[in-house]
Amino acid sequence: MQGCLLNRMGKTRRPRCYLPAMMAWRLVPLVFLLASCGQSAERGSAACGLAALAGPTALLTQFSVPRQTLATPPPRLPERLVARVVAGPALPAIVGRVDSQLVIGVEGMVPASIKPGYGVLVLDTGEAAKGIMVFEGTPVEGAPPLGTITVGEATLPLIGIQLDPARIEDPRCPFFPDSVLP
Secondary structure, eight states, X not given: OTTOBOOTTSOOSSOBOHHHHHHHHHHHHHHHHHHHTTOOGGGTOHHHHHHHHHHHHHHHXXXXXXXXXXXXXXXXXXXXXXXXXXXXXXXEEEEEEETTEEEEEEOSOOOTTOOEEEEEEEEOTTSOEEEEEEEESOOOTTOOOOEEEEETTEEEEEEEEEOOGGXXXXXXXXXXXXXXXO
Protein backbone atom coordinates (compact mmCIF):
# COMPACT_ATOMS: atom_id res chain seq x y z
CA MET A 1 0.00 0.00 0.00
CA GLN A 2 2.44 2.62 -1.13
CA GLY A 3 1.34 6.24 -0.62
CA CYS A 4 -1.16 5.27 2.10
CA LEU A 5 -0.89 5.77 5.83
CA LEU A 6 -1.61 2.94 8.22
CA ASN A 7 -2.88 3.28 11.79
CA ARG A 8 -0.47 3.35 14.78
CA MET A 9 -0.39 -0.41 15.07
CA GLY A 10 0.70 -0.84 11.47
CA LYS A 11 -2.58 -2.52 10.63
CA THR A 12 -5.77 -1.19 9.29
CA ARG A 13 -8.95 -2.45 7.73
CA ARG A 14 -9.21 0.57 5.46
CA PRO A 15 -6.03 2.37 4.49
CA ARG A 16 -6.10 6.16 4.73
CA CYS A 17 -4.79 7.41 1.42
CA TYR A 18 -4.28 11.14 1.98
CA LEU A 19 -1.82 11.88 -0.80
CA PRO A 20 -3.95 10.62 -3.72
CA ALA A 21 -7.01 12.37 -2.27
CA MET A 22 -5.12 15.67 -1.96
CA MET A 23 -3.94 15.42 -5.55
CA ALA A 24 -7.48 14.76 -6.76
CA TRP A 25 -8.79 17.92 -5.04
CA ARG A 26 -6.15 19.99 -6.82
CA LEU A 27 -7.61 18.87 -10.13
CA VAL A 28 -11.13 20.11 -9.35
CA PRO A 29 -10.49 23.76 -10.42
CA LEU A 30 -8.83 22.52 -13.60
CA VAL A 31 -11.86 20.38 -14.43
CA PHE A 32 -14.20 23.36 -13.99
CA LEU A 33 -11.96 25.57 -16.10
CA LEU A 34 -11.79 23.03 -18.92
CA ALA A 35 -15.53 22.41 -18.74
CA SER A 36 -16.21 26.11 -19.19
CA CYS A 37 -14.03 26.43 -22.31
CA GLY A 38 -15.92 26.82 -25.51
CA GLN A 39 -19.26 27.64 -23.92
CA SER A 40 -21.21 30.59 -25.20
CA ALA A 41 -21.11 33.78 -23.13
CA GLU A 42 -24.79 34.31 -23.91
CA ARG A 43 -25.67 31.20 -21.89
CA GLY A 44 -24.05 32.53 -18.73
CA SER A 45 -21.06 30.21 -18.87
CA ALA A 46 -18.81 29.51 -15.93
CA ALA A 47 -16.00 31.39 -17.68
CA CYS A 48 -18.09 34.57 -17.67
CA GLY A 49 -18.97 34.03 -14.03
CA LEU A 50 -15.29 33.77 -13.12
CA ALA A 51 -14.49 36.82 -15.28
CA ALA A 52 -17.24 38.81 -13.54
CA LEU A 53 -15.51 38.23 -10.19
CA ALA A 54 -11.85 38.35 -11.22
CA GLY A 55 -12.11 41.36 -13.54
CA PRO A 56 -13.20 43.93 -10.94
CA THR A 57 -10.41 42.78 -8.62
CA ALA A 58 -7.92 43.15 -11.46
CA LEU A 59 -9.33 46.62 -12.14
CA LEU A 60 -8.59 47.76 -8.59
CA THR A 61 -4.99 46.48 -8.79
CA GLN A 62 -4.45 48.72 -11.83
CA PHE A 63 -4.66 51.82 -9.62
CA SER A 64 -1.12 50.99 -8.47
CA VAL A 65 0.21 51.34 -12.04
CA PRO A 66 1.68 54.83 -12.61
CA ARG A 67 -0.17 57.27 -14.88
CA GLN A 68 -3.40 55.26 -15.10
CA THR A 69 -5.40 56.92 -12.30
CA LEU A 70 -7.38 59.88 -13.61
CA ALA A 71 -6.66 63.17 -11.83
CA THR A 72 -9.38 65.15 -13.62
CA PRO A 73 -12.63 64.25 -15.39
CA PRO A 74 -12.21 63.53 -19.10
CA PRO A 75 -13.30 66.42 -21.35
CA ARG A 76 -15.62 64.28 -23.49
CA LEU A 77 -18.07 61.63 -22.35
CA PRO A 78 -21.21 60.25 -23.97
CA GLU A 79 -24.59 61.22 -22.52
CA ARG A 80 -25.17 57.61 -21.43
CA LEU A 81 -22.89 54.89 -20.11
CA VAL A 82 -23.31 51.41 -18.70
CA ALA A 83 -22.82 51.04 -14.94
CA ARG A 84 -21.88 47.52 -13.83
CA VAL A 85 -22.42 46.59 -10.20
CA VAL A 86 -19.67 44.17 -9.13
CA ALA A 87 -21.17 40.66 -9.08
CA GLY A 88 -24.47 42.25 -10.04
CA PRO A 89 -26.44 43.72 -12.91
CA ALA A 90 -25.41 46.11 -15.67
CA LEU A 91 -27.62 49.21 -15.63
CA PRO A 92 -27.94 52.32 -17.81
CA ALA A 93 -26.52 55.57 -16.43
CA ILE A 94 -26.95 59.21 -17.39
CA VAL A 95 -23.83 61.40 -17.50
CA GLY A 96 -23.82 65.07 -16.55
CA ARG A 97 -21.53 67.80 -15.25
CA VAL A 98 -21.71 70.39 -12.52
CA ASP A 99 -18.88 72.86 -12.92
CA SER A 100 -15.76 70.70 -13.40
CA GLN A 101 -17.18 67.61 -11.65
CA LEU A 102 -19.01 64.64 -13.17
CA VAL A 103 -22.49 63.74 -11.96
CA ILE A 104 -23.65 60.23 -12.88
CA GLY A 105 -27.12 58.88 -12.24
CA VAL A 106 -27.70 55.12 -12.42
CA GLU A 107 -31.15 54.06 -13.59
CA GLY A 108 -32.64 50.95 -12.03
CA MET A 109 -32.24 49.14 -8.76
CA VAL A 110 -29.35 47.13 -7.37
CA PRO A 111 -30.04 43.98 -5.34
CA ALA A 112 -30.84 44.73 -1.69
CA SER A 113 -27.86 42.61 -0.59
CA ILE A 114 -25.42 44.99 -2.32
CA LYS A 115 -24.39 48.21 -0.57
CA PRO A 116 -22.63 50.41 -3.17
CA GLY A 117 -19.69 52.42 -1.85
CA TYR A 118 -18.09 54.12 -4.87
CA GLY A 119 -17.85 54.11 -8.65
CA VAL A 120 -14.90 53.79 -11.02
CA LEU A 121 -15.10 55.44 -14.44
CA VAL A 122 -13.20 53.22 -16.90
CA LEU A 123 -11.56 54.73 -19.99
CA ASP A 124 -9.62 52.82 -22.62
CA THR A 125 -6.15 53.93 -23.76
CA GLY A 126 -7.74 56.06 -26.50
CA GLU A 127 -9.68 58.00 -23.80
CA ALA A 128 -13.01 56.48 -24.84
CA ALA A 129 -15.33 55.78 -21.92
CA LYS A 130 -16.06 52.06 -21.48
CA GLY A 131 -18.42 52.36 -18.49
CA ILE A 132 -18.59 52.65 -14.71
CA MET A 133 -17.88 49.83 -12.26
CA VAL A 134 -19.77 50.18 -8.95
CA PHE A 135 -18.00 48.67 -5.92
CA GLU A 136 -18.90 48.10 -2.29
CA GLY A 137 -16.58 49.52 0.38
CA THR A 138 -14.41 52.62 0.34
CA PRO A 139 -12.66 54.15 -2.70
CA VAL A 140 -9.06 53.39 -3.59
CA GLU A 141 -6.83 55.40 -1.28
CA GLY A 142 -5.18 58.35 -3.00
CA ALA A 143 -7.43 58.32 -6.09
CA PRO A 144 -8.75 61.84 -6.70
CA PRO A 145 -12.54 62.22 -6.87
CA LEU A 146 -13.89 63.08 -10.32
CA GLY A 147 -17.44 63.70 -9.14
CA THR A 148 -20.32 61.65 -7.81
CA ILE A 149 -22.46 58.71 -8.84
CA THR A 150 -25.99 58.25 -7.54
CA VAL A 151 -27.19 54.67 -7.11
CA GLY A 152 -30.70 54.44 -5.70
CA GLU A 153 -30.83 56.93 -2.83
CA ALA A 154 -27.06 56.90 -2.22
CA THR A 155 -24.69 59.51 -3.67
CA LEU A 156 -21.20 58.08 -3.81
CA PRO A 157 -17.71 59.24 -4.81
CA LEU A 158 -16.57 58.61 -8.38
CA ILE A 159 -12.92 57.94 -9.25
CA GLY A 160 -11.44 57.00 -12.61
CA ILE A 161 -8.82 54.98 -14.42
CA GLN A 162 -7.50 54.75 -17.98
CA LEU A 163 -6.20 51.36 -19.11
CA ASP A 164 -6.24 48.67 -21.75
CA PRO A 165 -9.55 46.84 -21.17
CA ALA A 166 -7.93 43.55 -22.21
CA ARG A 167 -6.14 43.57 -18.83
CA ILE A 168 -9.38 43.21 -16.92
CA GLU A 169 -12.09 41.96 -19.26
CA ASP A 170 -12.76 38.86 -21.34
CA PRO A 171 -14.04 40.18 -24.70
CA ARG A 172 -16.61 37.34 -24.80
CA CYS A 173 -18.04 38.54 -21.47
CA PRO A 174 -18.13 42.36 -21.58
CA PHE A 175 -18.60 44.25 -18.31
CA PHE A 176 -20.33 47.12 -20.09
CA PRO A 177 -22.68 45.68 -22.76
CA ASP A 178 -24.17 48.28 -25.13
CA SER A 179 -27.41 46.31 -25.12
CA VAL A 180 -28.21 47.81 -21.71
CA LEU A 181 -28.48 51.32 -23.12
CA PRO A 182 -31.78 52.56 -24.60
